[in-house]
Amino acid sequence: MTVSRPAGVNHEYPATSELLPADGKPALLEREDLKIASLKRDKKQADVHPTHDCHVLVFNDKIKLYRRRGSNQNSGSPQQDCFILRRDGSIEGDIDWDYDHVTRIEARPLDEQRLMLT
Numbered sequence: 001m002t003v004s005r006p007a008g009v010n011h012e013y014p015a016t017s018e019l020l021p022a023d024g025k026p027a028l029l030e031r032e033d034l035k036i037a038s039l040k041r042d043k044k045q046a047d048v049h050p051t052h053d054c055h056v057l058v059f060n061d062k063i064k065l066y067r068r069r070g071s072n073q074n075s076g077s078p079q080q081d082c083f084i085l086r087r088d089g090s091i092e093g094d095i096d097w098d099y100d101h102v103t104r105i106e107a108r109p110l111d112e113q114r115l116m117l118t
Contacts, residue, residue, distance in 0.1 A: 028111075029052060029108075029109035029111070030109075031106065031107055031108055031109070032050045032051060032052065032054050032107040032108075032109060033107075034048050034050060034054075034056070034085075034105050034107045035048065035105075036048055036058065036102045036105055037101075037102060038099050038100055038101065038102060039058060039081075039095055039098070039099040039102060040095070040098055040099075041095055041096065041097060041098050042094060042095060043091060043095055044090065044091050045089055045090055045091065046085060046089045046090075046091055047089065048085065048089060049087060049088065049089050050085055050087060050107060050109075051087070051109070052087065052109035052110060052112075053084060053085070053086050053087055053109070053110045053112075054084070054085045054107040054108060054109050054110060055082065055083075055084060055107070055108045055110060056082065056083055056084070056085045056105065056106070056107045056108075057080060057081070057082045057105070057106040057107075058080065058081050058082075058099060058102050058104070058105055059078045059079065059080045059102070059103055059104040059105070060078060060079040060080075060097075060099050060100075060101055060102060060103055061078045061103040061104065062101055062103060063078070063079040064076030064077065064078060064079070065077060065078075065079055078103075078104075079097055079099070081095050081096055081097060081099075083095060084110070085107065
């Protein structure tokens with residue numbers, strides 16, 4: 001697999017063990033600060049309009065989801081969903097749960113230039 005970049009683009013890579021995006025360069029866009037109080041299952045439109053299209057993770061720390069059977073039982077993790085939120089507020093992807101409270105949001109802007117893998 002080869003990662004294609006525009007001609008003349010040369011990035012200095014940080015000497016760190018952090019995960020980088022697929023093209024290996026650190027993100028240049030800052031995270032978006034979104035305010036979403038609640039979400040309903042299968043909702044397709046939000047009242048929020050980010051500056052960029054974003055990959056959004058929402059969490060409800062008040063509800064824990066557990067694996068209760070089998071050898072991989074756990075102590076639970078917060079209810080969470082992810083989706084793409086477009087600038088016009090439309091939601092791409094399914095919201096699997098009702099969120100009466102959204103306790104945490106991580107919104108990472110999507111790069112407008114597509115990454116071409118060949």
